[in-house]
Amino acid sequence: MIPELGHFSLVLAFVLSLVQAVVPLVGASRNRSALMAVGRPAAQGQFFFVAFSFACLTWAFITSDFSVEYVALHSNTATPLYYRITGVWGSHEGSLLLWALVLAVWTVAVTVFSRHLPDVFLARVLGVLGCISVGFLAFLLVTSNPFERLLPGAPEGRDLNPLLQDPGMIIHPPLLYMGYVGFSVAFAFAIAALLSGRMDAAWARWSRPWTTVAWVFLTAGITVGSGWAYYELGWGGWWFWDPVENASFMPWLLGTALIHSLAVTEKRGAFRSWTVLLAIGAFSLSLLGTFLVRSGVITSVHAFATDPKRGLFILFLLVVVIGVSLLLYAWRAPRLSGGGSFAFVSRETALLGNNVLLSVASASVLLGTLYPLFLDALGMGKISVGPPYFEAVFVPLMTPVVVLMMFGPFLRWKGDSLGPALRRVAPAFVASIAVGVGAAFAIGHATPRTMLGLALAAWVVLASAQQLVARLGERPGAASAARLRGIPSAWWGMWLAHLGVGIFIIGVTLVGSLNQSLDVKMREGQRAELAGYSFVFRGVQDAAGPNYDASRATLDVSRGGVAIATLHPEKRLYRAQGMPMTEAAIDIGPFRDVYVSLGEQLPDASWIVSLYYKPFISWIWLGCALMALGGIFAASDRRYRKLAERSAPAAAARQAA
Amino acid sequence: MKAKFLVPLFLFLGLAGFLAFGLTLNPREVPSPLIDKPAPAFTLARVDDPAQQFSLADMRGKVWLLNVWASWCVACRQEHPVLVDLARRNLVPVVGLNYKEVRGDGQLDARGMALDAETGLAVERARRWLGEHGNPYVLSVLDIDGRVGIDFGVYGVPETFLIDGNGKIRYKHIGPITPENLQQVILPKVEEVRRAG
Numbered sequence: 001m002i003p004e005l006g007h008f009s010l011v012l013a014f015v016l017s018l019v020q021a022v023v024p025l026v027g028a029s030r031n032r033s034a035l036m037a038v039g040r041p042a043a044q045g046q047f048f049f050v051a052f053s054f055a056c057l058t059w060a061f062i063t064s065d066f067s068v069e070y071v072a073l074h075s076n077t078a079t080p081l082y083y084r085i086t087g088v089w090g091s092h093e094g095s096l097l098l099w100a101l102v103l104a105v106w107t108v109a110v111t112v113f114s115r116h117l118p119d120v121f122l123a124r125v126l127g128v129l130g131c132i133s134v135g136f137l138a139f140l141l142v143t144s145n146p147f148e149r150l151l152p153g154a155p156e157g158r159d160l161n162p163l164l165q166d167p168g169m170i171i172h173p174p175l176l177y178m179g180y181v182g183f184s185v186a187f188a189f190a191i192a193a194l195l196s197g198r199m200d201a202a203w204a205r206w207s208r209p210w211t212t213v214a215w216v217f218l219t220a221g222i223t224v225g226s227g228w229a230y231y232e233l234g235w236g237g238w239w240f241w242d243p244v245e246n247a248s249f250m251p252w253l254l255g256t257a258l259i260h261s262l263a264v265t266e267k268r269g270a271f272r273s274w275t276v277l278l279a280i281g282a283f284s285l286s287l288l289g290t291f292l293v294r295s296g297v298i299t300s301v302h303a304f305a306t307d308p309k310r311g312l313f314i315l316f317l318l319v320v321v322i323g324v325s326l327l328l329y330a331w332r333a334p335r336l337s338g339g340g341s342f343a344f345v346s347r348e349t350a351l352l353g354n355n356v357l358l359s360v361a362s363a364s365v366l367l368g369t370l371y372p373l374f375l376d377a378l379g380m381g382k383i384s385v386g387p388p389y390f391e392a393v394f395v396p397l398m399t400p401v402v403v404l405m406m407f408g409p410f411l412r413w414k415g416d417s418l419g420p421a422l423r424r425v426a427p428a429f430v431a432s433i434a435v436g437v438g439a440a441f442a443i444g445h446a447t448p449r450t451m452l453g454l455a456l457a458a459w460v461v462l463a464s465a466q467q468l469v470a471r472l473g474e475r476p477g478a479a480s481a482a483r484l485r486g487i488p489s490a491w492w493g494m495w496l497a498h499l500g501v502g503i504f505i506i507g508v509t510l511v512g513s514l515n516q517s518l519d520v521k522m523r524e525g526q527r528a529e530l531a532g533y534s535f536v537f538r539g540v541q542d543a544a545g546p547n548y549d550a551s552r553a554t555l556d557v558s559r560g561g562v563a564i565a566t567l568h569p570e571k572r573l574y575r576a577q578g579m580p581m582t583e584a585a586i587d588i589g590p591f592r593d594v595y596v597s598l599g600e601q602l603p604d605a606s607w608i609v610s611l612y613y614k615p616f617i618s619w620i621w622l623g624c625a626l627m628a629l630g631g632i633f634a635a636s637d638r639r640y641r642k643l644a645e646r647s648a649p650a651a652a653a654r655q656a657a
Numbered sequence: 658m659k660a661k662f663l664v665p666l667f668l669f670l671g672l673a674g675f676l677a678f679g680l681t682l683n684p685r686e687v688p689s690p691l692i693d694k695p696a697p698a699f700t701l702a703r704v705d706d707p708a709q710q711f712s713l714a715d716m717r718g719k720v721w722l723l724n725v726w727a728s729w730c731v732a733c734r735q736e737h738p739v740l741v742d743l744a745r746r747n748l749v750p751v752v753g754l755n756y757k758e759v760r761g762d763g764q765l766d767a768r769g770m771a772l773d774a775e776t777g778l779a780v781e782r783a784r785r786w787l788g789e790h791g792n793p794y795v796l797s798v799l800d801i802d803g804r805v806g807i808d809f810g811v812y813g814v815p816e817t818f819l820i821d822g823n824g825k826i827r828y829k830h831i832g833p834i835t836p837e838n839l840q841q842v843i844l845p846k847v848e849e850v851r852r853a854g
Binding site for chain 1: 662663665666669670672673675676677679680731738788789790791812813
């Protein structure tokens with residue numbers, strides 16, 4: 001009964017999304033406020049029914065209702081409750097339902113937080129979001145109904161993929177989807193602006209907090225996913241350039257370009273058509289990511305559902321959504337040229353430079369991801385593109401991004417003279433090269449890659465410090481606390497996020513250079529040494545989990561005779577799927593992780609143990625966390641609330657002049 | 658409508674065309690022209706004793722699997738427990754073709770390495786890997802330069818060929834073998850070939 005209610009409620013949500021898609025858009029084009037007003041209640045109703053439907057599916061999981069096929073395939077009575085709940089989005093149908101729910105959440109957020117938007121504009125935004133909902137709800141109902149019954153019901157379920165039975169998986173997909181789908185709001189704002197032909201500073205200001213919040217979620221989602229890969233896959237790596245990872249990274253790169261481009265459009269009225277194109281692009285890449293993950297055109301270690309019929313449906317959706325918006329762009333964008341003019345040496349140029357570089361980086365990831373498909377389609381054979389390509393392309397593209405990123409804030413808007421600006425940054429720039437080269441020699445790893453990485457990181461840190469000092473010096477006389485408070489939170493956002501990039505580079509560089517690992521055969525009482533740490537193997541016990549049996553090893557880790565940690569890596573066999581899993585044990589420290597994973601048992605009762613020493617790896621995630629925190633600061637700037645109350649068109653006219 | 662603003666649309670439509678075509682392809686399956694043809698003959702040195710040779714003809718009269726592997730191949734690690742389990746159950750003999758052990762490893766630079774040194778290194782690496790992960794193979798042979806792999810049309814590791822008593826390839830599995838693949842496809846095929854032969 002409950003699953004049928006869930007299904008029915010999904011149908012109702014679909015009907016409401018049709019209303020939400022059509023009525024407000026018609027109302028906006030005919031200027032009928034009664035029709036436009038339908039958008040808000042339709043969106044809220046749609047959210048209610050999608051959420052109810054989601055709750056029904058969750059209920060089926062909690063109660064282990066194996067007469068629902070999806071539940072029977074992805075849950076088990078022995079699965080712990082929290083993994084039964086996360087099992088809801090453990091596979092294709094449920095994750096699409098999550099997609100639809102997240103879209104509904106964003107739409108409702110727009111209806112709640114955009115009271116100040118002009119009615120016509122809001123109606124168009126809701127209409128566009130409604131169109132996307134129609135597409136995804138139809139996709140769910142037609143090809144991927146999660147409530148499909150399995151009659152007679154299965155006596156026991158097949159359990160969730162053990163890889164996904166992990167705390168990281170509880171939050172990774174929702175965060176990632178909040179990010180992916182969140183770009184739909186920026187997209188809807190851009191399309192609404194194209195439809196109305198009004199793309200001004202006000203439009204940019206309205207979209208900015210939405211875009212930044214979506215970007216924060218995406219950053220957090222990718223970070224958690226990378227952390228999950230690090231400790232769950234047991235290879236000690238944190239990024240594999242896998243097509244599915246790339247699918248989330250491409251919208252992130254373009255989204256990063258978009259938030260910067262929106263800043264220029266808001267402050268200076270420039271880059272308008274470029275900003276619109278980025279907004280369309282970021283969401284298009286999110287959709288493309290969904291297509292790549294869900295259709296199986298690209299092989300990946302993540303190999304999820306692969307069903308060509310579903311692939312065809314998403315492709316159709318992709319062509320309609322992206323095709324129509326790009327057509328609209330081609331039609332309307334030519335009117336957008338102009339805007340604030342700026343000199344060659346100006347903050348605008350620096351931002352434009354980074355925009356272009358980030359877009360090229362995004363395109364190169366796309367090329368690398370789809371290249372096997374291109375060659376295959378052209379009958380030129382089957383190949384795979386791996387990390388060497390991405391690393392070779394990425395380092396040269398990102399180096400100027402990082403240099404410009406710290407140089408840009410020293411430049412004035414509109415125009416600056418190069419000489420004084422260069423003189424301002426020259427000491428920090430020279431010092432960072434010296435620090436980079438010196439530090440590389442100091443750690444005994446003087447390769448060009450290490451020097452470059454450390455110099456870039458030093459540049460970020462030194463320039464950040466210089467920016468902070470300069471900013472504090474802007475109001476001489478005031479008490480330093482007042483000066484700190486006087487800095488707008490948007491500025492702190494930029495500063496933190498940029499500093500986060502520096503911290504991230506330190507982590508990536510050092511873990512790449514100083515990482516050590518050892519695969520060793522160990523029996524009880526044996527000792528192994530790695531990077532100054534000793535590991536004593538204390539044997540393996542059997543341990544039973546709720547839905548798995550494990551061999552649990554004990555290793556004492558010490559350094560210089562001082563005990564540091566006792567680690568328990570496990571080898572698990574999940575009963576329902578008969579799938580072996582490696583559960584690594586990690587001693588996390590601020591400057592290094594010690595990572596142990598348990599391999600096979602050998603006939604002579606010894607075990608293969610993989611030991612890893614990973615210096616500064618936490619800095620990778622610390623850097624990402626700072627970027628996300630920066631985004632939160634930027635989005636919470638008071639300006640958005642204050643300016644929202646002012647009459648937007650007046651501000652727009654002023655800005656465009 | 659200025660032409661330059663149509664560029665993104667055309668780029669996207671081109672991409673969509675490729676994606677549509679991509680849906681008709683299966684990235685995991687490459688049709689092998691070798692099915693039901695005699696397996697390419699080879700004679701290669703054995704991993705356990707490089708002084709000894711093994712050739713295709715040695716298996717005449719048996720139905721067996723030729724599994725292409727290498728210690729640098731991550732997916733091989735994934736399928737390896739399945740092979741170890743298969744060997745324990747003694748259902749069908751598996752011969753390992755160790756493919757480009759040294760020069761296939763992206764982390765090593767094998768250019769300029771003498772063949773002897775390369776063979777020595779390959780033997781050492783292959784043995785260590787089998788020692789660590791278990792050895793499911795009746796024996797493994799060394800395809801140092803990958804020439805036999807090319808004859809067999811290997812494009813990715815792991816791959817597994819089912820060869821009948823007359824030395825004909827009867828089935829090819831691409832990618833890691835999962836327990837399901839083994840139970841539902843490969844073992845039934847082995848039975849079928851045995852009954853037919």
